[in-house]
Amino acid sequence: MTLKFIDVASYQAGLDLSKVQTDGVVIKASEGIGYVNPYCDEFFQQGLKLGKLLGVYHFARNASGNTPQKEADYFIQHTKGYIGKAIPILDWEDKNTGDVNWALQWLQVVEKAYGCKPWIYMSEYVENSHNWKKVAEAGYGLWIAKYRDHVIDKNWDMKNAGPIPTVKYWGFYAAWQWTSSLVLDGWSGKLDGSIFYGDKNAWKKYINNETKPLPPKPNSTKYKVGDIVNINGIYVSKDSKEKLKPAIASGTITKIYPESRNPYLIGNGTGFVNDACITGIHSSKVLKVGMMAKPKKAVLYDGVKLDSFVTKKSYKVIEIKGKRVVLGDGLNTAFHIDNLSY
Missing domain, CATH: 2.30.30 (SH3 type barrels.)
Structure with missing residues (x-):
């Protein structure tokens, strides 16, 4: 299952969310350590009232010499009223996109304040060009951008969306921004259009605004925590029905949810798999002639x-x-x- 969402900034001032077709909206909240979107709360309260899925993002100005701590604190200061209601997101588009440590530190600070793991937004080129292994392995969700062209796409028609993004460091991406030329009935301007790989419950789990689970029942699953398994598919959540193609061939089971559709968590948030996805135990040994x-x-x-x-x-x-x-x-x-x- 996929859901549709748009992202908005001050450029979209005046847009009425009740008049456009979208499941969710991600709103620019801040930039650097000196800019707050004056329309952010108006959009947020509108989306909240309409029951839209919500996210708020910070545009990093890491190339300006700001520390990740200062920029994270600035974002938290101006969005603390949204904690538990929206996914926090780092917009990674400044000049120095290779400063992975800066991005990781920002994500860690915001995670501590929000009580959930933020997403990071970047282009396919940026993801492919730098080593994001430690960010991916830490479980921060990826929202990736890749456009085929800038021809107008009307009312979520994806026939000209082009090929899906290819990633190197994440097992899957949470969302794909596939167009910057989306035109929807109810708004005359162009919008960024994205799809989220999951349902509403999956989105809410990224926010982590859910009750704590009951203690797990005794594990009766086929595989155990610590097993390194070969996989041919992966899911965005433990209850998702949409099987995705994994970017990794094998992974370590780090947690098990016995009563779930996809009970095995791979890595620290890489994704979830079930018995049907697992093709066997991965061997670290290299098979050679004579063995x-x-x-x-x-x-x-x-x-x-x-x-x-x-x-x-x-x-x-x-x-x-x-x-x-x-x-x-x-x-x-x-x-x-x-x-x-x-």
Whole structure:
């Protein structure tokens, strides 16, 4: 499931949220240490009254010499009334986009004040150009921008949206800003249009404005915390039904929610998976010719089933080509590497 949202600043003064089609609105609140959007609260109260999903963002001016602490404090000072009601977001577009430590420190300060993990907004180019590993691994959500062109897109028609963004450091992105030329009935100007990968409950969980869960029941799941698993899909929340393509091939289970649709949390917020997403336990060892390996299932590389006796012992690896592994010792048969324990 996806939801639609716009983002607004002082340029959109006068826009009536009740007259445009949108599930949510993200509002510019502040910039640097000297600017507050004079229309922020008007938009916020409007959105709150209409039941819109809400976010507030701060435009970083890190290249001006400001410290992340000062800019975070400035944002918190002017948005403290929105805590528990909106997702806090760092807009990362200033000249020095490579200062990852600055961004991380801002996110950490705001997280402490808001009691939830902020998002960070950036372009696909910025995400691909710098090492965001520690920000992604810390669980800060990514709102990524990528436009195909600047041709007008009318009323959320995404037929010309172009290819989805490609990311290097996040397992998935929370939202995609796919156009800066969105025109909606009810407003004459252009708007930025984004889609959120989740439902309303998923958005609210980013705000962390929910009751504390009951103590978990005894774990009866197939995998356990600490398992490093191979995955072929990922979800934005533990209850989401929309399977996304992961940017990682494997990850560590760090928490388990036994009664959920997607019970396994991967990393520190990378995403959630279920048994159907897991293709097996990841081995840190590199399989080499001459090593011993045992088939997990009696299924050949091409899908043909064998007698179960082949899973009872280990065989010497005599050939490896990509994911195709040939086992010898009289078997002389090819298996998929993910179907082998070694």
